[in-house]
Structure formats: C-alpha cells, structure tokens
Amino acid sequence: MPVPNVLLSGIVGSTAYGLAHEGSDVDRLGLFAAATERLHGLRPPKESHVSTAPDRTLHEAAKWCRLALGGNPTAMELVWLPDELYEVRTELGDELIGIRTSFLSAKRVRDAYLGYATQQFRRLESRGDGSFSADTRRRTAKHARHLKRLCHQGLELYTTGRLTLRVENPQEYHEFGERVATDPTAALPLLRFYENAFGEARAALPQRPDETAVEAWLHRVRAHFYAPGARAAGRRGSGRSVHLPYR
Known part of the structure; x- marks a missing residue:
C-alpha cells in the first residue's frame, strides 16, 4: 500500500557506498509526514513502514528526526546522498538536507x-x-x-x-x-x-545538536500537513453550541 506524503527518499546501502555486486539488494530509505490531525487521536499512526520487493523503509518525520539526533548511521545516510540517488525530493525534503548538520553532536x-x-x-x-x-x-x-x-x-x-x-x-x-x-x-x-x-581526534562537531532548528523544521511539516477543513467538518451539523458548566 502506498505511503502518502513522502518528503524525501533515496537509494542507500551498498549501492550508495559503491560496494554493491551482482545480486546485491537495492535498499531504499525515506521519511514521510503523517497528517497532522492523526497525531492527536487515540491511535497514533504507524511511525515506520517496512516493505520488501522493493526493500524500503519509511519513517515518520518525527521518528526520523529522533533517530538522526541520536547519531543513527543508517538514518543519517538519507540527508548525505549524492543527488542522483534521490528518488523523491520535495521542498521540505530539501529544507531537511539544508539543516543536516543541525542533527550532529x-x-x-x-x-x-x-x-x-x-x-x-x-x-x-x-x-x-x-x-x-x-x-x-x-x-x-x-x-x-x-x-x-x-x-x-x-x-x-x-x-x-x-x-x-x-x-x-x-x-x-x-x-x-x-x-x-x-x-x-x-x-x-x-x-x-x-x-x-x-x-x-579533535571533534569538528558541537557538544549538542541544534534541536531548535530541527524543531522549527518539524513545525513547518506539521503546519503544511494540517487540514483545518477537517476540524470544521467535525462541527458541521451540530447546531448551536451549548455550554455546560464544569462540575
């Protein structure tokens, strides 16, 4: 089943490293944005979708950010790929690539x-x-x-x-x-x-990642995929409002 709202996706693994040989799998990694309203329900959406044929892993934007902030090498690959290995690259995906050093510590x-x-x-x-x-x-x-x-x-x-x-x-x-x-x-x-x-070695990285920049990007993602019409639809047909006192 297709995953909607993919922001960035590309070919990673042995192909990206230049270590692939005949018979090597082609691995794909990406991130997607859940509809903002779905993040506030009783059952949050899945944070990862993993499939085979093709081999592909997609993480929800917030989960990918947490992995990258933790220094996860596999997650980190996604924002350092050569241009030709990207298969999906949106404006928000480009913004993420632009702040990739903010995840480093x-x-x-x-x-x-x-x-x-x-x-x-x-x-x-x-x-x-x-x-x-x-x-x-x-x-x-x-x-x-x-x-x-x-x-x-x-x-x-x-x-x-x-x-x-x-x-x-x-x-x-x-x-x-x-x-x-x-x-x-x-x-x-x-x-x-x-x-x-x-x-x-002397580290070229800061002691802490720039979580402010990461948070700001994630807020832009949430704003982009927020549909206020859904909230209005939830009130439609309810008639006049009745305010009851708290007990």
Missing part, C-alpha cells in the same frame, strides 16, 4: 558509529574460526565491510562535520571482508585503531 556521533561497528565485530567474533557455510561466510564478509565503513565514515563525520557515503577504494573493503571471513579476529586491529583515532 560529537558524543552521539562517536558513540553511535563506534557502537554500531562494535556490534558488527561481536557478530564476527561469535562465528568462531571461519569454518562455516558459504552463506555464513558471505554474511561475515558483509559485516566486516560494514565495520570498516562505519569506522571510516564515523571518524570523517566526527572530525570534519561532513559525511561521504561512497568509499574511495571498494576493492580494499572487499578484500578486508574476505580476510575477516577467513579469520574474524582480523577485524580487531582495525576496530582498536579507530577507537584510538576517535580518542585522539
């Missing part, structure tokens, strides 16, 4: 990117000595590539305030993935290197 970016990279390493570590099925080996190599990418992109964002999604040398990432698929512990030196690099 040093501690949240460091904790989120290193945290996700560490999760990837734990997955690798749990797979033992590499003596597993071909399918598990492929997934292990994929997790290793993500670990390396998260570390590199996170440090770039932390030290420059900018995020480049497409990696410079895809072959290097694929070779790293194959090494780690053979020996998962081969990922540990890279993780330790980036932990030290984050610790020694």
Whole structure:
C-alpha cells in the first residue's frame, strides 16, 4: 500500500557506498509526514513502514528526526546522498538536507558509529574460526565491510562535520571482508585503531545538536500537513453550541 506524503527518499546501502555486486539488494530509505490531525487521536499512526520487493523503509518525520539526533548511521545516510540517488525530493525534503548538520553532536556521533561497528565485530567474533557455510561466510564478509565503513565514515563525520557515503577504494573493503571471513579476529586491529583515532581526534562537531532548528523544521511539516477543513467538518451539523458548566 502506498505511503502518502513522502518528503524525501533515496537509494542507500551498498549501492550508495559503491560496494554493491551482482545480486546485491537495492535498499531504499525515506521519511514521510503523517497528517497532522492523526497525531492527536487515540491511535497514533504507524511511525515506520517496512516493505520488501522493493526493500524500503519509511519513517515518520518525527521518528526520523529522533533517530538522526541520536547519531543513527543508517538514518543519517538519507540527508548525505549524492543527488542522483534521490528518488523523491520535495521542498521540505530539501529544507531537511539544508539543516543536516543541525542533527550532529560529537558524543552521539562517536558513540553511535563506534557502537554500531562494535556490534558488527561481536557478530564476527561469535562465528568462531571461519569454518562455516558459504552463506555464513558471505554474511561475515558483509559485516566486516560494514565495520570498516562505519569506522571510516564515523571518524570523517566526527572530525570534519561532513559525511561521504561512497568509499574511495571498494576493492580494499572487499578484500578486508574476505580476510575477516577467513579469520574474524582480523577485524580487531582495525576496530582498536579507530577507537584510538576517535580518542585522539579533535571533534569538528558541537557538544549538542541544534534541536531548535530541527524543531522549527518539524513545525513547518506539521503546519503544511494540517487540514483545518477537517476540524470544521467535525462541527458541521451540530447546531448551536451549548455550554455546560464544569462540575
């Protein structure tokens, strides 16, 4: 079922990183605005819609903002895509791209990117000595590539305030993935290197995100999708008003 009011949507994941190969899924991420009136009812609208064929995740605007303010690497990709990877780009979506640095803060970016990279390493570590099925080996190599990418992109964002999604040398990432698929512990030196690099680097990001700018954008979204006619329709046919005293 189509999701209305999509503000921004594009192709993310391995295609955006330049790491896709034959058979890779094409992942899409976007955000939409719920009708403002629906946010005030007994049953709030769904905050996320996830589908397959095509693989697409859409978050409601407020949820996406919360994820991005928390430094979520997957959510953050959406506002740093190359122009050619956007499939839906509205005026409000462009405004969001324009305030993308407002979501950034040093501690949240460091904790989120290193945290996700560490999760990837734990997955690798749990797979033992590499003596597993071909399918598990492929997934292990994929997790290793993500670990390396998260570390590199996170440090770039932390030290420059900018995020480049497409990696410079895809072959290097694929070779790293194959090494780690053979020996998962081969990922540990890279993780330790980036932990030290984050610790020694000077952050280019503020201590706190600019929530005022984010809130102002979200208010513009709510105003845009507010239909005052719906409220008037709710009063139609009610006759004259009767004011009862509070008891």
